[in-house]
Amino acid sequence: MKRWGLWFLGLVAVIVVAAAAFFFLPHRLDAVASPGPAAGPDLIARGEYVAQAADCAACHSVPGGKPFAGGLPFTLGFGTIYAPNITPDKETGIGTWSDAEFVRAMRHGVGKAGEDLYPAFPYAAYALMSDEDILAVKAYLSSLTPVRAQAPANDLKFPFNQRYLMRAWKLLFLPGERMTPDPSHPPEWNRGAYLVEALGHCGECHTPRNALFALDQERKFAGAEAAGWKAYNISSDKQTGIGDWTDRQLTDYLSKGHAEGRGSASGSMAEVVDHSLRHLTPEDIRAMVAYLRTVPPQTSDLAAAINPNPPAAKAPSPYAPPPDENTRETVGLKLFQGACASCHGWNGEGLQHSHAGLAGSQSVNDPKGTNALNVILHGARMDTPDGEVFMPGFAAGYTDVEIAAVTNYVLGHFGGKQAAVSPADVAAARR
Numbered sequence: 001m002k003r004w005g006l007w008f009l010g011l012v013a014v015i016v017v018a019a020a021a022f023f024f025l026p027h028r029l030d031a032v033a034s035p036g037p038a039a040g041p042d043l044i045a046r047g048e049y050v051a052q053a054a055d056c057a058a059c060h061s062v063p064g065g066k067p068f069a070g071g072l073p074f075t076l077g078f079g080t081i082y083a084p085n086i087t088p089d090k091e092t093g094i095g096t097w098s099d100a101e102f103v104r105a106m107r108h109g110v111g112k113a114g115e116d117l118y119p120a121f122p123y124a125a126y127a128l129m130s131d132e133d134i135l136a137v138k139a140y141l142s143s144l145t146p147v148r149a150q151a152p153a154n155d156l157k158f159p160f161n162q163r164y165l166m167r168a169w170k171l172l173f174l175p176g177e178r179m180t181p182d183p184s185h186p187p188e189w190n191r192g193a194y195l196v197e198a199l200g201h202c203g204e205c206h207t208p209r210n211a212l213f214a215l216d217q218e219r220k221f222a223g224a225e226a227a228g229w230k231a232y233n234i235s236s237d238k239q240t241g242i243g244d245w246t247d248r249q250l251t252d253y254l255s256k257g258h259a260e261g262r263g264s265a266s267g268s269m270a271e272v273v274d275h276s277l278r279h280l281t282p283e284d285i286r287a288m289v290a291y292l293r294t295v296p297p298q299t300s301d302l303a304a305a306i307n308p309n310p311p312a313a314k315a316p317s318p319y320a321p322p323p324d325e326n327t328r329e330t331v332g333l334k335l336f337q338g339a340c341a342s343c344h345g346w347n348g349e350g351l352q353h354s355h356a357g358l359a360g361s362q363s364v365n366d367p368k369g370t371n372a373l374n375v376i377l378h379g380a381r382m383d384t385p386d387g388e389v390f391m392p393g394f395a396a397g398y399t400d401v402e403i404a405a406v407t408n409y410v411l412g413h414f415g416g417k418q419a420a421v422s423p424a425d426v427a428a429a430r431r
């Protein structure tokens with residue numbers, strides 16, 4: 001009830017501000033300096049790099065489809081919207097967009113016909129980008145082969161299908177200015193801030209949202225739920241964030257998707273690493289780490305704090321032969337022995353590949369088991385410099401009772417956590 005009350009108040013506020021904004025804010029096109037003679041291979045290459053750092057392909061492609069051809073659905077509480085085609089196709093893509101129109105979309109969330117765009121397109125982050133970087137992305141996208149593909153029409157309930165309501169949202173939450181260097185910090189930190197805040201839009205997943213779907217910047221990077229996954233606390237808090245990680249661990253996690261003693265990136269973070277972060281230069285990764293170090297600490301779920309010495313995994317001989325009786329613990333242990341131990345081993349360091357190291361991983365320390373359960377059901381993969389690492393999904397071969405048992409076993413053995421993932425949780429995560 002309380003939540004609905006908040007929503008309703010929020011909605012009234014939005015409508016009042018929207019009415020005002022509707023009359024006072026015509027969408028104008030700012031003049032943008034044309035890239036001029038630089039619009040050659042260098043600009044295109046720069047645009048490709050910026051587009052990778054900003055991870056445009058993650059949302060504007062469907063798995064197995066042509067990059068940037070759109071069609072990916074975003075299911076929001078009040079309907080579904082689809083990422084459009086941003087290849088240079090003249091009818092179904094952005095082939096006829098001017099530079100100024102493209103800059104306006106990225107900076108003000110406005111479409112070609114002047115319509116307001118939904119903030120599922122993270123323009124609140126891209127608004128911080130420099131004109132030069134935005135135009136470089138445009139030059140890169142324009143250099144691609146046009147793909148003819150019409151994204152499905154959005155399916156939103158009234159009043160959320162009224163695009164002009166976004167004007168109120170923008171008035172409240174869109175940064176008015178692009179990012180300027182903070183002279184009290186060195187250039188490396190400023191580059192990191194730009195990569196994390198403007199391009200990487202890390203907060204879109206890692207920062208909790210308020211009732212109006214805007215990021216709660218008071219709790220920057222405190223962790224949030226993102227499409228069925230937990231995007232963990234990445235503030236500098238030592239217990240529940242990344243304050244205790246070494247520079248090496250952070251650098252490895254971001255650039256390779258795995259850090260010794262911290263586990264592997266799965267789910268949407270695996271995609272962020274795969275499509276975006278692993279393509280960045282070592283200097284840029286270092287700059288991001290320098291900036292992340294200074295994000296003020298936020299305490300989140302203390303029950304999920306990493307247990308550095310889970311007694312079972314750190315025992316001198318951590319493998320315990322299964323006792324005879326079939327208790328809930330032994331069902332999980334036997335499943336782990338049969339289906340998982342050949343890759344993961346028993347001491348948390350990983351047998352098949354270092355990526356299979358589970359020691360210190362946030363996922364096996366979260367007693368709710370959200371991400372561990374997703375990985376066990378759906379599997380995981382990651383490209384590394386020495387080839388693909390892979391874990392099969394177990395959704396098809398095991399019952400909800402078995403998956404719950406092996407998940408609880410893993411959280412107990414590798415996290416030292418008393419977990420209570422239920423078969424009903426498994427059934428929900430299957431969907």
Ligand code: HEC
Nearest residue numbers: 054055056059082083084086105111112117118120121122
């Ligand atoms: C988190 C997902 C996400 C990311 C990342 C993202 N977009 Fe989008 N984008 C969307 C969605 C969803 C829409 C549709 C919004 C709407 O319909 O109101 C959109 C709309 C657009 C539009 C308007 C197109 C049109 O036909 O109206 C452009 C241009 C665009 N994005 C470019 C980009 C570029 C360039 C990047 C990378 C710098 C990017 N997007 C990254 C989700 C994303």
Ligand code: HEC
Nearest residue numbers: 200202205229230231232264265266268269272362363371
């Ligand atoms: C699309 C959503 C999304 C975006 C964008 C995103 N992350 Fe993540 N991130 C996640 C999820 C989900 C996890 C948990 C992954 C897992 O369980 O393996 C995660 C995990 C992490 C972790 C590990 C935390 C821990 O305690 O294990 C770090 C560090 C991290 N992200 C940094 C970043 C940075 C830096 C950016 C921006 C460049 C970023 N993320 C952008 C979803 C996202």
Ligand code: HEC
Nearest residue numbers: 263264339340343355356361363372375380381382390391
């Ligand atoms: C073929 C080898 C293989 C098998 C079999 C396997 N795994 Fe994995 N597992 C991996 C690899 C490799 C990763 C890391 C994937 C990555 O880097 O994206 C992983 C990741 C995980 C994670 C996430 C770790 C993290 O840090 O977020 C969990 C939890 C997990 N496995 C549990 C299991 C369980 C339980 C089983 C048995 C039911 C199992 N695995 C079977 C190879 C395997």
